[in-house]
Amino acid sequence: MDRTLDLTAALGRVVIGFLRSVGAIAIFAAEAISHLVRPPFHGRLFLKAFIEIAWFSLPVVALTAVFTGMVLALQSYTGFSRFNAEGAVANVVVLSITRELGPVLAGLMVAGRIGAAFAAEIGTMRVTDQIDALSTLSTNPMKYLVTPRILAGTLALPLLVVVADILGVMGGWLIGTQQLGFASGAYLKSTFDFLHAADVISGLIKAAVFGFVITLMGCWAGYQSGGGAQGVGRATTSAVVASSILILALDYILTAILFAR
Amino acid sequence: MSDTPKIRLRGLTKAFGSKVVLDGVDLDIRARHSMVILGGSGSGKSVTLKCILGLITPDAGTIEIDGQDVARMSRREREALNDRIGMLFQNGALFDSLPVWENVCFKLLAQRRISRRAARDKAAEVLAQVGLAASVGDLSPAELSGGMQKRVGLARAIAAEPDIIFFDEPTTGLDPIMGAVIDGLIVDCVEKLGATAVSITHDMASARRIGDDAAMIHKGRIVWRGGAANLGETGNAMVDQFARGEREGPIQMELRK
The missing domain is CATH 3.40.50.300 (P-loop containing nucleotide triphosphate hydrolases)
Incomplete structure (x- = not known):
């Protein structure tokens, strides 16, 4: 009986701790968003974060997209050739990239790069009193550190996904025409005939949500960090792990909502 | 009184x-x-x-x-x-991402009390009060010794008077x-x-x-x-x-x- 009670109490503590964290993150996000409409605005910091996310993540996102498109073409060709449906390769590549793989893989790459970088930078500022220094210098740390980064992430990731979509389809086209024997014109026609605006738009909506979540979790983890270098390391790890899991979970939820029949 | x-x-x-x-x-x-x-x-x-x-x-x-x-x-x-209020932190708490002159005039810039151009001159003036040359203003905090960081921290604390x-x-x-x-x-x-x-x-x-x-x-x-x-x-x-x-x-x- 005691053992059962202990287990129940432990489970309760975990659930309460989880709910408390969710509540704290929601309040943190709400405060960051509220600063979007309350001056002063830090346009220079937004621009800096936007370039950091959109421009400097471009190589890793581009490479991921190209290789994913190439692998997708190869794998789908192998599978479809078993029941003479090779003609569907271009359709599968474009749908998979625009709806799922473009936003998810770009999100995961950016989570690794930007989520970790934001958590480390803000975490270091926390443990070296720089965040307290901001408060004593008449500057709201949330407005200065968090809001520009979250806005930049929410706007930059859809742009990266547009690039990922184009390069992913190009990767499939490259393998399709150079290795699998498709005619270039036919492959592209098949791609564009099958693609609907909703496929691309749903991917961009997902990207905006993922960009918000990645930057939110990076800033949150850094803001809450403590305990010196080890604390900053923990914040970095938790930012990447939390945003990666959230990307995958939200991908399912958004897919269910956006493509509900 | x-x-x-x-x-x-x-x-x-x-x-x-x-x-x-x-x-x-x-x-x-x-x-x-x-x-x-x-x-x-x-x-x-x-x-x-x-x-x-x-x-x-x-x-x-x-x-x-x-x-x-x-x-x-x-x-x-x-x-x-x-x-x-001004504050000098124990370890300086200077902002790594900003040059010294921007650290010194951070509050004045944040409150839009001064233009960026004027802030450079103001920073040189305040740095002189703590015994530092104007050229220090272009350095990054990471390039400063502990004593210089303290002096820059002091300059930042007094810049807004x-x-x-x-x-x-x-x-x-x-x-x-x-x-x-x-x-x-x-x-x-x-x-x-x-x-x-x-x-x-x-x-x-x-x-x-x-x-x-x-x-x-x-x-x-x-x-x-x-x-x-x-x-x-x-x-x-x-x-x-x-x-x-x-x-x-x-x-x-x-x-x-």
Whole structure:
């Protein structure tokens, strides 16, 4: 009986701790968003974060997209050739990239790069009193550190996904025409005939949500960090792990909502 | 002249979990005077300072600045109060991502009181007040020595000409000569601005140099108040033991055997 009670109490503590964290993150996000409409605005910091996310993540996102498109073409060709449906390769590549793989893989790459970088930078500022220094210098740390980064992430990731979509389809086209024997014109026609605006738009909506979540979790983890270098390391790890899991979970939820029949 | 102290603390209490850090701190700090708060590590000095600055919310007690209870202030009033406060952090807390000149003029730029072009000239002027060349303004904080970082931190604290300045362990980590230089700069800057200064330190030489008044905090309570000039010969056993750095006395370090 005691053992059962202990287990129940432990489970309760975990659930309460989880709910408390969710509540704290929601309040943190709400405060960051509220600063979007309350001056002063830090346009220079937004621009800096936007370039950091959109421009400097471009190589890793581009490479991921190209290789994913190439692998997708190869794998789908192998599978479809078993029941003479090779003609569907271009359709599968474009749908998979625009709806799922473009936003998810770009999100995961950016989570690794930007989520970790934001958590480390803000975490270091926390443990070296720089965040307290901001408060004593008449500057709201949330407005200065968090809001520009979250806005930049929410706007930059859809742009990266547009690039990922184009390069992913190009990767499939490259393998399709150079290795699998498709005619270039036919492959592209098949791609564009099958693609609907909703496929691309749903991917961009997902990207905006993922960009918000990645930057939110990076800033949150850094803001809450403590305990010196080890604390900053923990914040970095938790930012990447939390945003990666959230990307995958939200991908399912958004897919269910956006493509509900 | 009004007898109202610049800063008045009454019954200030703060605990972190089961650890009581401040246990009813009462302290008056006179306007245009320099108060030094002494105390060992973990005695509650930094928490007291952070409570006054609004960085930590006390569990109980009142903090009055110019007779106004800060807990009753609106957000706008609190921001206006912060505009009149400068702070030198123990490790400088300079912003790594900004050059020195932007660090120095950060508050003026944040409040749009100055253009970026004018801020460079202003930074050079304030850096000169703390004995640094204008060329230092273009360096990154990571390129500065510990003493230079402290001086830049001091320049940042005084750039907006505050009327209350806080100094957190201003000489910690510096050699004795550089410590004396920083203390001299602090005294000069505070006198020139006509500001009220509050310093926390456990450096006795520094306390005597920069303080008019002194108070000692021990286990979260103020245990002595008096003049800073006579530290070491106060007649209070705790203060005298602390000032002389003696192992034996009423203050016993909790060492695990």
